[in-house]
Amino acid sequence: MKFRRLKLSGFKSFVEPSELRIERGLTGVVGPNGCGKSNLLEAIRWVMGEGSPKSLRGGGMEDVIFAGTAARPARDFAEVTLLIERSKEEAGEDAGETEVTRRIERGAGSAYRLNGNDVRAKDVALLFADAATGAHSPALVSQGKIGQVIAAKPTDRRQMLEEAAGISGLHQRRKDAESK
Ligand code: ATP
Numbered sequence: 791m792k793f794r795r796l797k798l799s800g801f802k803s804f805v806e807p808s809e810l811r812i813e814r815g816l817t818g819v820v821g822p823n824g825c826g827k828s829n830l831l832e833a834i835r836w837v838m839g840e841g842s843p844k845s846l847r848g849g850g851m852e853d854v855i856f857a858g859t860a861a862r863p864a865r866d867f868a869e870v871t872l873l874i875e876r877s878k879e880e881a882g883e884d885a886g887e888t889e890v891t892r893r894i895e896r897g898a899g900s901a902y903r904l905n906g907n908d909v910r911a912k913d914v915a916l917l918f919a920d921a922a923t924g925a926h927s928p929a930l931v932s933q934g935k936i937g938q939v940i941a942a943k944p945t946d947r948r949q950m951l952e953e954a955a956g957i958s959g960l961h962q963r964r965k966d967a968e969s970k
């Protein structure tokens with residue numbers, strides 16, 4: 791799975807619709823302190839289904855919505871779209887480009903879309919779990935994360951390894967099957 795494009799609107803400091811093309815190879819984001827570099831990584835985690843406001847440095851999930859400044863009013867919603875590309879081996883007949891969108895409105899919670907069609911949070915989580923990535927993927931290393939990994943409990947560290955190995959999607963499906 792390749793990330794191709796990230797679109798943000800009303801997400802944290804990205805108040806105006808913004809688009810970031812993710813080219814082949816290494817992408818670097820540089821800028822002064824507080825310009826929004828970490829917010830970009832958080833947007834990627836958020837659109838993949840991050841459920842913990844704390845790990846997005848917020849108190850509640852609506853804290854991802856642009857909160858306004860002295861010069862600009864707050865927004866009512868935040869929306870992030872990640873354009874991904876999957877190979878035939880990964881996705882069979884769904885191979886090619888897929889747009890994953892998450893939107894949150896004040897008082898209305900989050901909604902997800904795949905290529906414009908409404909889907910459940912779970913569908914998005916499984917899509918990324920099968921590709922050995924996702925909101926908790928060890929491939930996404932937030933500021934301060936290295937220290938957390940070192941201090942993690944063995945069970946938490948095992949979960950990180952399972953996510954890296956791409957088997958956490960299987961565990962979720964087994965759990966679902968057992969509860970039916
Ligand atoms: P550093 O180099 O210090 O790590 P950074 O480039 O990673 O900085 P971020 O932490 O991504 O910067 O951005 C922080 C900025 O985002 C702060 O100015 C903060 O006010 C702003 N911000 C975060 N959430 C919101 C929000 N909901 N509404 C408006 N601005 C927000």
Ligand code: MG
Binds near residue numbers: 829
């Ligand atoms: Mg930062």
